[in-house]
Amino acid sequence: MKNKAKKKTFLWVDVLLYASAFFISVTGMLFILKSRGFYPFKDNTLFIMDMQSQFMEFLASLRYTINGDNSIFYSWSRSLGGNYLGLYAYYLASPLSWITIFFPVDKFYAAILVLTLVKIGCCGLTFSLFASYLWNRCHPVPDTDHCWQKLILLPMAVSYALISYNMAYSFCLMWIDGVILLPLILLGLEKLLNGQKGLLYTLALTTSFICNYFTGYIVGIFTAIYLLFRLCTLVTRQTLSFYLGRVLRFAATTLLAIGLASPLLFAVLKDLASGRLTAVTYRADTITNFPFVQLLAQFTNGSYINPLYEAFPNIYCGYTALVLALLFFTLRRVSLREKLAAAGVILLLLLSFYLTRLNYFWQAFMEFTGFSHRYAFVFSFFVLYLASRTLSALPFNSFIAKWSNKPVLQLIALLLMGVVSVDMGLNGRAIILGLENDYDYDTLTFYQDNLAVIKPLTDDILSNDNGFYRVNQDFEYANNDAMLLGFNGMAHYSSTFNQTVNSLTSRLGFAQAHYWNSGHGSTPLTDSLLGVKYHLFNTPTPSFYTKIKATEYGTSSCLNENALSIVYSAPLPDRKINLDNDNPFLNQNILLNSIAGTDLEYFTFPDFEFTGNESAWSYSFTAGSDWPVYLYMQSPDFSSTKVLVNGTEAGSYFTHETNCILYLGSFTPGEKVLIDILPATSVRVEYAQIAVLNTVLLENTLLNLRTNEMRITDHKGAKLKGTIYVPEGQKIVTSIPYDIGWTVKIDGKKVPFQKYAETFIAIETEAGEHDISFTYLSPGFSTGMIVFLITLILSVLYFQPDIFRILLVKGRKNDSDIM
Template identity: 30%
Template sequence: MSFFKRQKPTEAVRLARRKSRFYFGMGFLIPMLAALVGFALIGVWPFGDGTVLIIDSLHQYLPFYTDLHEKLVNQESLLYSFSAGLGYDFWGTFAYYMASPLNFLLALVPKANVADVMDLFILLKIGLCGGTFSWYLHKRDQGRKFLPLVFGAMFALSSFIIGYYFNLMWLDSVAMLPLIMMGIERIARGEGGRLYGLSLFYGLWCNYYIGFMLCIFSCLYLLVCLAARRGLNVKKVLVRCLRFGWFSLLAGGMASVILLPAYMALASSESMLNNSFPSTIRFYTNFIDMLLAHFAGQAPVNISDSQVGLNAYCGVIVLILAVLYLLDGKIRLRERIGKFCLAGILMLSFALNILNYIWHGFHVQNGLPNRFAFIYVALILTMGYDVLRDIRRIALWKILAAGILAIAFAAVSFALRLGDLGTEVYLITLTLLLIYMNLLLIARLWRRKKTLTTCLLGGVMLAEVVAQGIYGIGCNGDVTRSIYLKDQASYENLTAALDDDTFYRSEIDSQRMRNVTMFAGGHALVMFNSTMPASTTQLCDRLGIEGRTNKNGYNGVTKLMNDVFGIKYVLSSNGNGSTLYQFEKVNADDNLTIYRNDNALSLGFMVDSAIKGWDTSAGNPMDVQNQFVQLATGGEAIYVLDRYIDMENGQTYGIHVPDNKQVYLYLPNRVDKLELTTPEYSKTYDTYTDHLYVINSMDGNSEAEFTVTMDEGTTQTAIVYTCANDAYQAAVDALSRSQLENVQADGNKLSGTIHAESQGTLLLTIPYSENWEVLVDGEKAVPVSIGGALMGIDLEAGDHEISMTYTPAGLWPGAILSGVCVVLFILTCILEAKNRKEAEKKMRLEFSQKANSFQDGIFTRLNEKKEELERAGRTVYNLSVGTPDFKPSRRVMEAVSKAAANPDNYKYSLKDLPELTEAMIRFYQRRFGVTLEQDEVMSLYGSQEGMTHIAWALCDPGDLVLVPNPGYPIFKLGPLLCDAAVWEYPLRPENGFLPRLDEIPEDIARRAKFMVVSYPANPICRVAPDSFYKELIGFARKYQIMIVHDNAYSDIVFGGRQGGSFLAYEGAKEVGIEFYSLSKSYNYTGARMSFAVGNREIISKFKTIRSQIDYGIFLPVQYGAIAALNEPQEDVLRQCREYEERNRTLCGGLRSIGWNVPDSEGTMFVWAPLPPRFT
């Protein structure tokens, strides 16, 4: 199909693409390097021992990425992982946190450098944000040079990017926003939707959460763009809305293999299940505080428990530009209103809980406020960019009004201390606003200094955001990576020394990192993950283990639950953890000590089928664990109530720990702080205190005490339980009779064997999910939910093989939908391309085949290449065009100037001035000894134009013209325009670069209509002897060939010789004409003044042809030519000597370095052979 064929891009298209790549590349580089400086200053590796992975990126993302690294390196399935949370849907987590294609590069680095690569990813993604925004602004207005890069840096170094860069999974999608905006603008103009569809697809793919925000914005931005368009009717609006909707659906559909599993995983999490639409209206902040968020010198917001905070800073100049945008009459009123309304909606959404809830994916913002602020930043930067385009046409009073308004707000804020800001913030902002107002006024007043004022203004803007970005990075700080790498290395070394190849769970009890065991490489109970099933966290909470939204901890794990969950090893940094009395010390290094639990159960074990009735919501944690023991084993409860304690603020209470008993303290409700001291350890708990506490010690008959802090005048109840060790052991012995053996837990597969002593239920301590396919002895079995959280499989007595495979919910429907939508997207793009080409064909002007067969002239193309290199900062020595670097004589310039001052000289000059013709006749007689008549002279718009048009007078289609090779390109162009044939006669060095006329084939010579000859010759730099011209005239007479001699360089001949004229030879006028140019001899290049002289019949026909084309040469140019022809020749001779000296210097210098370049005999050029290594 024809629309698959790619046409070769024109030079203009290639240049535009190079410019686009330049703006993307520089827009990428500037903020990335600025951030790199910030990283280096705070000691990020390799500049120190730091990493910028703070807050959630330390506790969640680094362990997740490490888990991904291990799966990639070991070629494990990405569908499930047993590394934390008793087991979790890895694909759902991957879809939510790690879908960026960049993450697959983790497989190329060692495990210990995963954090360093993540730091690098953050740098690259900051650069990507700057690159796409710079590219977008360049595409919107390709006449701007420096400002797209400045605004790109303002976006990439905004407080949103800097404050939230630790959420690196957001940044790919954030970087797609400028591309989405460009795609929507194209759709609004009636163009295709490919860019919009691809960029939205990538944004949705990389992050479900940010992608949702991009979708909301896209709908609103389309309305703004359509409202701003002129000439739209209902049909056009409908078509463009349908195109937008179709590509939106395709984008979501193509990403559905990621989106559906991510949604399904999130849907089962506690944060989603406990989420509800706001029932009351609440404002998080006010308009004043939102404006204050634009001030410079503030630390960016990283996390906020109060849900208040806005990362809106992107350069304080936007406070002025926003007002100017509203006042800029050069921008359509509808566009200004639309964008201001959209910015207003975004600002209202920062404050109003209902709108905020919607923007955050129908979810509360949960500690990271206003995660959609990047959209606002991009919008106001775009508005500011548009204003600066018009700054030189905006009235001064408007600039003053906008500047004074912004400065007044900052001053009043400082005076009244609005906002909780430091003095330096107000002062920095006021100073910058004063500078910007003055720079804008200067830009407005100095219109002719556009480049200077733009660079000055842009330089200050760039310096501000770079400094603020580096400052923000410093405020964010870093964490010491070696602390966590030591834990990772210790875990690997200590567990490797165990020589234990069974499946087991373990915990590192320091919890310096929430998912530390996952990071270290183990299988853990503990996990912090937004996709963590609510059932898992609820089970932990109901068992008295620390558990809350999306996370659990190791606090409150009883000795029984350590066994049930198969926690076989605990690693401790200080050897005094709360559960260590339950374990036996095995080994240690200089960082961690490892302890073993010999009672730890397998991943699966047989229990009584009554366990299916286990109700984890019945009673407190000890009641729930007692019920578990009773249902699972058929035995008695093992936990006994010891006493209740009514606690008061600041009071200390003692607990006796008797021999052979476990003691646990339970706080049903949270207190502000609990300080617990036992013989084994002392610890203070000040968050989420409502769980069990292990009181025991290695030795019995000891004392423990605790102190609580809570609201004065209130009381809370604490409950103490004991458990006899023999009762506990009996329960564990009963549970351990039939355990799953030969456990293989790899990727999304779990298998093992078990001997069931009696009919019952195999309890698997992995989260229950219907996504497991269970085979018992090769037959499909239906798992049951135990306690609403764990897996159970009913088994008959006997030996069984268990095989399980996990497939994430939504994976296959998502994959099928993605595949279908990819095909539909490709077909849609093909159809759009076909329709676009057909539309272009209808609109395209049809040119002649002759016109289409030509390309830009060689000198035009060389000049474009020169300009491209100069724009890239290269120094270019332009040797491509023979342009003199001397100036015309004073007499010539005065003649032109005087004639140009006479208004009569601006009329048509239908024929040459008589004085010009007489001057040329006298010049040829004086210079060459050639006598010319009035009808043997005519003027030309330069010899190049003459060479083109002479063919129209001398030949018809199909005629043959002889031209030299090598030769000036124009020699062939004239005949080709007349559809004549060209035969190139060779000029070879062995014949002195003269044509061998006797070697021109007889049939060619008889067919030839005219012959182009040029000496001194361009480009071969040779002159012809008298004998050649005599032979040439004889050849022309013999075959009745007209000669056209180009005599452009007769005044530039070296070696003391003087150039002559073809017409000086006997018989020359009978067979031809000669072109003589003032360009080189008199430096009259731009005036385009040449003459055709010679055979009067040829001149007469040539005049007739040219009279149909133009109305003569501009009279001031003719007067200048008269002055040149009449003046003495000393300047011409002096100029020739200068050219000769230059030629000898250049050629001699080249020969001295081994390049054998012969001296030229004349002209302005050097004809150099290629050096040997280039041949």
Template identity: 25%
Template sequence: MKSKKELSNKVISFVLPLVVLMVMFSIVKVFPFGNNSITINDANNQYIAILTYFRENILHPQNLLFSYKLNLGGQFFSVLTYYLLSPINLISLLFPINKIPLFFELNTVFNACLTSLLTYVFLSKSKYTRQSNNGINVVFSLCFSLSSYFFLYNHCEMWFNVIAFFPLLMLFLEELLDGKSGWKFGILYTVMLLMNYYITFMITVFIAISYFIWILSVKDKKYIFNRTKVLAITGITSFLLGSISIIPSYLCQKMVKDQATLQINLHRIYHIKDLFNNLFFNIDSAKGQIIGNSGIAFNHYPHVYMSFVITFILVSFFFSKLINKKEKILTGILLGILFLFTWNQTLYFIWHGFTAPHGYPQRGTFIVDFVLVIISSNYAKHFNVKKENIKIPILVTLLLIVLNFVSVHNISNLIINMLLLIVAAALLSVKNGKYTGWLLPIVMLDIIFSNVAVFNKLSNQSTNLAAFTKSYNTMKPVTDEINKSDKSFYRIGTADEMNPNDPLLYDFNGLSNYVSQQPTQLINFMSTVGYFQRTNPVYRWSSYNNGSTLAMDSLMGTKYYIGNNRTYAKNVIASDNELRSISSLQNGISIVGESKDINDFKVYKNKCSLPLAFPVDKSAVEKIDFPGLPNNNPFKYQNKVFEKLFGVKDLYSYLNLSNEKVSQVSNAYMYKTSRSGIVYMYLPEKMMAKLPELTLYVNDRKLGNINSNYYTLNNGEGKNSKNGIVALGKFRKDEVINIKLVHRGHDVKILAPIVAVEDEKLVDKLSTDVQKSNVKINKVRGNAINIETTKDFDSNYLMLTIPYDKGWDVTVNGKKQSPKVLISTFMGIKLNKGINKITLHYEVPGVKTSGMLFILGTLIVCISIIRKKKR
């Protein structure tokens, strides 16, 4: 009978999050109750495309080591280890790509259900929370699985794939410290390290904290030594086995230079009062969740609200006469340490992998939530034995509610929190927990109403399922037809970008991407030469953004350019609220290239496009500083690039500003061309500045919008449709160019545009010379490239337009050679003139070392098993 009841509780704990989420989905119109989804923010602009690339290349493992779909090319292995190693991602193979957001919904719901089930398993088996009535633990399991942290961060599936197993790991840790074998802890810890080393690192910090608290509670020093030895050996072995992903990922992350580094200081992350405010119901979904026009802005304190029941029990615990003094002291020490790790900047950085998180603060809050749930379950156990006097906890909680009201000034919050206090106190004050069963519906309602506002706002800004399907079905045939008709290596640029990871989603070699592992040097290069403006110092992405100049696009191997399609653009706007570029502005390739219509898109072919590898001058080894600042002159840096690579001088000539007129609604500028060619404009900005929406006119002809606002859509142009460089058209020498930028603000400060004319004939000649340079590219496949030069090859350096990476092994005529860094960004090879056979093979940096450590860990496991059998 007892086993049936226990099985029933497990089933209920698994199903309850599904029930609650279905109710919330119906309220906020998430599928199957509408076309909204749960793919928002980074799920929109990263995870969908990354997962799509993974499932399309699962049978081509070489493409999971190095990918040409990551900007100009980059290591994919660290992306794989951070985002994709959970086995549940294999289920995505059952979903067509145009329905892939539905997989994320399935993944998220499953994570919540599994988290609830495994939390219940912990609470029902742990010696700290075991009780005769495990029905109450069903309530606490639901609280943990559907916390405010979950509703804010649930779209980060790769975290929750690991968080779900966290309670089970802590149960196995408890068994290990209680004298049992550590093999269950070791296996699960290893699996979690492999699934997502980042979240598991935070859990590792908590394990160290828990171990410290355990030492304080045990008196037998010999026993402590014995268990410490077992824990240390198990942990080290697990790390050795998990190093296969940890070490290469760490080495890759070192290339991201814009991350804040660890500093020893006493700076705080947030005000302490904000933490207490977040312990109560808030009708606007917690004070830290600020809902604005552009989405959710996160304050930097932990979002710990799970339900009012948890808050009230937490207060009651420390005033209870049923809890012994030592237990209160140890619990207080644990909470104090966790508080410091969320509050002090140094400890906060340590907890987040020795760096500051970008965009998603307090990522370890789930650990705090788990501890609060354990405290609640532990105290509820005493309620089942003896009636507790809770007058003081009621008064203290009431005082905190009043302080909360003084801070947030919301009368609705005050009334609801008072009612919740009355209900919680009444249900918990009855002897033997007679009415605690009523806690479940109360908690369910609390979870729904305390999170529905933020969930509704996020779902309204999520990927629209119907629009995503339509957008994908419109664009994919275009890139497929280009790839089918041209088997050489080339890159594609697009006017319409759903997000920077379109190359991963649509399977084409592009010039943009957005992943946390993208090297800062590459971002700086892309921004400096005009592909986009890095107006924020912590940008992790780079965008093609309607292109740079004809010459720079050609240098980067952009052979095809897909022009704007109004219908597609409107679909994209409806399907993705993290747009980087939807542009009606001209591109240098579209001014000179031939075009044909594919699926209502105009596809332009660039006759000046350069191949992946070509000879360059020896001056290419000289360094160029690419600062990536938005107020730099990109034409100046492009002149430097072409001079160092080819000895070409003054590819771009600047036009002098002859007249400027500023009014309340527009800025007008007059220039005169110094020679014939394509004229480009770059609008400089100051770092962290935000340009208003601007309509661009050239000689009284409207060219399009710059920095279009999502809420003032104009013929399918979406937000973020600004351009680093804008092509104004072809002009003859001495022709007058009037540029007018119309805006709506009265206090708009716009820096004068930098305008330059490109020597198109020089670009054409440069392209012709390179095409005749006697370099043949035989193979470009994943992590392998084969190149030959003929007997007429007359240069000492070969450059490949892929970023320099230490992982490339280069062999020239059978001899190994170290690759060179050219113009501070690209990979170069020093050659002798004449015939050369060059092979390049990419090996993920650190993979050999981690492989050896993995073998060592495996040997330790084998030796351990053999010793146990002998015993």
């Protein structure tokens, strides 16, 4: 009975520690947010930087994979269509991400808040689990009367949840999973070193690789460093063979973890190979990243660094943790070997921040735009580990015996919790304030107002037309509106971008910068070729389109009656199409002529005059028809610039969103047109072109192409099925980005497909009427599943070697019963 009571007491202490670590961490984060006026207290949302332009939209897109045109493998909402599993593995694979599907899009600020709080709380929870193990390791014979001493570890768990890293990267929640899982992985490693097979280690490391391959890589490196650290403190001549066996088990279980995560690891690496990895560079222009002495400033409360242009790591984890970590090196109960090994780990991590080559190693030898110390959380963890190790090793029992009649220890614990809460709260507030000053958090009102501008239009389109088509837009709330609102769009911004699509759209005159591409700068020609049936405008609309709905905010949705299906028959005499001209209008002429087998000038180029200089200039010409007129300028400079047409503002130019073709309007034949360019700062124009679109020629060519479109009968779950007629001498042409993940079947038989214009899918087949289908499976997934299944079998053999013997015996017994 006494043993049961003891176990119950120990259990309640552990439960109290774990629950308190979670809920106090969440409460601390709420207080930080309240101090800066965030929802639910005031109007600020957590939408800022990558959270606003990427992560939030991607989380919203999860709901559209369940039902509709998209699936977990493919999304038509990104860059004309693209691999979704790769994006999912890079940004969304944390199981916690699915919390957000329970929130409507217009309340998504609440979804992000809940997800943030849950992840912060989980950081505190997992560290408390690890710290509890440390305590038990230092107190192998627990004393019921003194077991409540373990709660002294609670401030360290809360510090871990509120470290500077978590505050600074609160807009990149995908990286916080690494912070959550690191303590569990090392707890599993500790148990493996203690003689267990390593099930917890394998499962936690697998989850880390699944949640985010990059933080999984970081955690994997640090786990190896931590193993060496522990071996330095544990290995003796007598135990050498035992720990050699532990190291072999570590290697085996690590390989099992990688194998079990293979379906997503293979998928994300394949997807990155189509974009991000094509731009990988490794530079070591300098030996060091900064003067080493300046790193000391990062150990002070409130040390904010702009994360996009950071030079220093976010490593602050509290003054209390720093003091206790330093005290670790003075404890008599800690061996000299352990102190030296700990000092070695600290030195290695500091040198990693300081030395360029070591820093690149932690970044998998990739150069990132900002966020250059994404592994900084492992340093904070190790400092808090040393602090927890100190608390676990302090002689509390003798202290309690001296003050047996007074609650001194409880008061010290409360004081420590109070100090840590104030310290980490002020630090978190300072970092959130720094982000707010540099980038501005979207307000709840701003978010809802932007949805009111676009969502009624897309909802109207989707509710009235259940066909398969694309929607373009010349205005946006963020870079991934299509993924936020669930329509098949043109724009996309992520690290899993498609380089060939970005390159093509740029050459056709669309706005494109960094990893982002868009539908800004489209013309009726590109809209029609790319299957854009609907276009959202907040500017004057060319007569080529038919307005179908308008909002009170000046935005409207328009129908493009000439839009092609994304699959149709066309001559396409040559799949190699040269679109390397500086003139995007000429490139559009070439593309359509190459597909349609024509030789027509859809865009023509009137003579125009230039006056002015780099500070302000004008173009002028005389209109020869009432067809739509467009302007394109090319410059290496960035400057917010107004474009006026006959004194009326027509748009802006020379920003990332406006470096593209601009619609100027339609004019009366013989009318004099003056275009004034008014930049905020001087701009050097390297190339400029005015073009007129002959809509009569365009409509005639499109009409011919539309006669042999694919009649789509099914377009759910990233699959296309239907029928198509292919005339003699023509090919099946698509505006589907080329991807080896597609399987194309004609009349039930798998057929090869080729790439045209270095971007899209084309298929050669016999003339006649055909059934045709397109099915997508993310590249790398099948191979990853094979590796996963093999690894799963090996895992069962490793962790449960008797299971096959039991099944074999059972099978023989059944056979004998039958006999």
